[in-house]
Amino acid sequence: MESTQVVQVLRDRGYRVTPQRVEVINIVLEKLAKREHPTFNDILNEVKQKMPSISASTVYSILRLLEDSGLVTSFEHNGRTYYDSVSPHINVVCVNSDKVIDIVDENVVNLLRERGVQPLAITVKALCAGQ
Numbered sequence: 001m002e003s004t005q006v007v008q009v010l011r012d013r014g015y016r017v018t019p020q021r022v023e024v025i026n027i028v029l030e031k032l033a034k035r036e037h038p039t040f041n042d043i044l045n046e047v048k049q050k051m052p053s054i055s056a057s058t059v060y061s062i063l064r065l066l067e068d069s070g071l072v073t074s075f076e077h078n079g080r081t082y083y084d085s086v087s088p089h090i091n092v093v094c095v096n097s098d099k100v101i102d103i104v105d106e107n108v109v110n111l112l113r114e115r116g117v118q119p120l121a122i123t124v125k126a127l128c129a130g131q
Contacts, residue, residue: 003029006071013069020054023047024062028072028083037082037091037100075123086120094128101128 006025007017015021027046031038044059063083066072074081077093082100084091090103112119 001029001071006066009069009071010065015065020047020051020058021062021065023051023054024059025066028063028066032072032083032085035102037084039080039082041080043083073120075121077123077125084121088119088121090122090124092128093123093125095125096127099128 003022003026006029007022010017010021024043024047027043028038031042040060040063043063044056047054047059063072063074067074067083070086072083073086074083075091075093076082077095077100078098082091088104088109090105090108092101092103093099094101108122109119112122
């Protein structure tokens, strides 16, 4: 999804589109396009480089709005919240390195769908070789 599409979804739902919201949206979408899994602190640090006066609570509220609107999803690991795209895939969290690897497996997704489950993301904690 592109920034203009996210902005339009928010407008269609009656939300104001502020410069702060646009900046957070751009950062999140840029990181997700690179298949990264940014944490709240990753996003906050990057947005503060461009908007030094933005508060942590503002960034948190924007991320919550994006998640509540179904535009991103999140998962927790070791006390950190990671943000992710809503396309169905498997997040493998390497517990020995805190690295997150995306795996797209239509067989797993289809198996869940056959059982009435519409997955957004599946999180698996694992020991990863070479990490």
